[in-house]
Amino acid sequence: MDKMNLEVIRQDTPGCSDKIFLNSAGSSLMPKPVVEATIKFLYEEQELGGYAAAVENSGLISQFYEEVAKLINTRSSNIAFVGSSTDGYAKALSSISFKEGDCIITTNDDYISNQIAFISLQKRYHIEIIRVANLPDHELDLEDFENLIKKHHPKLIAVTHIPTNSGLIQNIERVGRLCKQYDVLYLVDACQSVGQIVVDVEKIHCDFLTATGRKFMRGPRGTGFLYVSDKALNQKMYPLFLDSIGARWTAFDDYQLNDTAKRFELFERPYAALLGFAEALRYANTIGMNQIEHYNRTLADTLRINLQNNGFRILDKGNRLSSIVTFCQADGKVEKIHKILSDHKVFFKENRREDALIDFTSKNVDHAIRLSPHYFNTIEEIEKVSQLLENINL
Structure with a gap:
């Protein structure tokens, strides 16, 4: 093409x-190649069973991680497959040990599911949610952002790149600089931006970034990815619930974490959809x-x-x-x-x-x-x- x-x-x-x-x-x-890749694998599952089909296609499966890495300028070891952007978002949030009195700084334009998740954390752990002010032109007030960081020392800053309800593109790069300067965990919801505009995690300086397959990436439903930074991996951050992909059972009462972002995955994945998503990623990267x-x-x-x-x-x-x-x-x-x-x-x-x-x-x-x-x-x-x-x- x-x-x-x-x-x-x-x-x-x-x-x-x-x-x-x-x-x-x-x-x-x-696109047709996405549907064809998905259906092809389903037919192989029909003939071989799910386990053997996954082994036969292990090379294609690994290309999913390579294509995501190419799309957002990172390495494949920083990528986890998830069932949706919200799935990845929940796993990222669950890796943070919130306690009473902690603070999340977010925006007025964060996605509805994220806002509900913050309120759920507030009700459960009695944390504080602070939403940064907007300037008259609706841009983020970055001076207010910095003042809030200095005052509240937040446990997390969370920003939706493009809200689902308007065409606003929030200035996640400038927020990322503040997060890096003050060493604050930074979570970005990119479900409406990945596939629509250039997204570069090196420029964003985020610790987590979530995206979905079904929107502008033109992939199958039930697919998404989670980016996890080296900083988060090196700090041994991991989701609340692990399984045999996320960790290795090393003793009766202990386990060893997967070194890569795959610690945020679960063993059971829809491989047909994953391969379709890989094709959607390849399609966008080719253009x-x-x-x-x-x-x-x-x-x-x-x-x-x-x-x-x-x-x-x-x-x-x-x-x-x-x-x-x-x-x-x-x-x-x-x-x-x-x-x-x-x-x-x-x-x-x-x-x-x-x-x-x-x-x-x-x-x-x-x-x-x-x-x-x-x-x-x-x-x-x-x-x-x-x-x-x-x-x-x-």
Whole structure:
């Protein structure tokens, strides 16, 4: 495949032939090679059984770790396969020994599942949750961030790179510098950024980073990865529950940790899905994340400008915006948008206030339409959607 041959990419994506698919932030369309790799392994399991099929494909399985490492600029030993971004996030959180009085600093724009996890920890361990302030342009107030670190000495700083409910790209690199300067554990949720834009863990300086397969990576559901830094591995951090992959049973009452990030894995994994995810990673790496990011920005920028010109209220705020476009009608409602998009086979997502309680409350909206174009979409599709919606606010 040529680096960014849109014709070939769309031929590899049969799901885009009969609809305009703009929900890659939810669960994207898999390319044919991803589906083929998944099905091929299932047939081998049918013939050989799961154990023998895994042994036969051990080389391909190891390529999963290599492809992730290539994607985010690290080594394969720093990668664990997980069932989802949230699965990896929970395992990372469980590796931290929270106690009463500890503090987590996070943001107003962290993902709903992460916010709920923090509240769960608060209820169980009586820790404190502190959310950093936003500047008037909705960017993180990094001065406030540093002051909070100095004042509270947090056990963990946790930031979602791109929230699911808006196009904001949070400044995780600058936060990472603060975490490195003050030696604070740093957890990044990259489930909406991996596969959409360039993500480089060396520049982020994070201790943990989670991602999913089903969104912009275009992999199967039930897949994801967890990045674990050398610092976290060397400090013997490990999830609350280990099994025979995470550790070796060395004595009746003792075990020895796996030296690599695989200590965060479990023995039982869906190898068919893992191999499909490996193919999705290879697919993106072959095209190149720089090219994917550049094209996605063109699609999203065009869509936002068109919607704004048509009188819609754009809900995305920040200096750097992603390929997640959220908006509502001029009157704050979404029903007319919902009907037109549904009637014309445009795939989208409707977000509710409960999905982003802090953000949507501050924006005074109850619902938003989310469109998330990806690199298999065309400018012509963006223009068609814009035309379908152009008279709603008249």
